[in-house]
Structures are given as C-alpha cells and as structure tokens.
Amino acid sequence: MSTAVRLDKWLQVARVFKTRSQATRACNLSRVQVNGETAKAHRRLALEDRVEVELRDWTRILIVKELRDKTLPKAEAPRLYEDLSPPRPQLDPLERLLRRRPVERDRGAGRPSKKERRQLERLRPS
Secondary structure: OOOOEEHHHHHHHOOOOOOHHHHHHHHHOOOEEEOOEEOOOOOEEOOOOEEEEEEOOEEEEEEEOOOOOOOOOHHHHHHHEEEOOOOOOOOOHHHHHHOOOOOOOOOOOOOOOHHHHHHHHHHOOO
C-alpha cells in the first residue's frame, strides 16, 4: 500500500474509468475535482480526499478510503472508496435509441455508393 498515489492511477484501479488514459483525459477536460478544486492527472491523492467525477449527466462523489496503484479484482475495488453519489439517472427512450448501433445493410441494398453511381452513369446513354 502506498502513502500517495497519482489521481489517474487511482481512478483506474478504483474502476471509475476502464483505462488510465481515459482517466487522464477526464482530468485534462476538467471533469475531475479533488476537494472542490479542478485536479490534474498527476495530483497526489491522500486518504479522506473527496473526488468528484463527471460522467455525462451523472456526478460520482467518492471519498478515498485506501490508496492503491496496482489493479485488484473488480469485487475488491469498492473498498478503496466510500460512494456518496446520487443514483444514476435513467436514460430517456430517445437517447437509448440514439445509442444503438446503426442498421447494417447488405452490400448492394439501399442507395448506390458513389462508385456504383458513376458506373451506372457510364452505362446510361447521353
């Protein structure tokens, strides 16, 4: 166990972000605050620090209970913090539809591509 850990490492170990680069990006975009101040990725965390992370329309509020810089099993990650976050908001039905993958079409179905359109124009008499 360490005495001080980088913020981006701790956010990844605590499973707030999937990767350390995602945690660093969130810090660079000012989406992470420690004790009410915007924090950079290299900031050192201490016990009892209050970390607030903006994730789209939800703000997670975590109190640091344990400092780790090495990953642990997912089931053990919540022991690193006390979670004071409000419940995650539900997505409205329209946003849920917009998050879906676009419809995949078979090749040749639907509108012709630019290349196919040019081929059709060459066949058509002027």
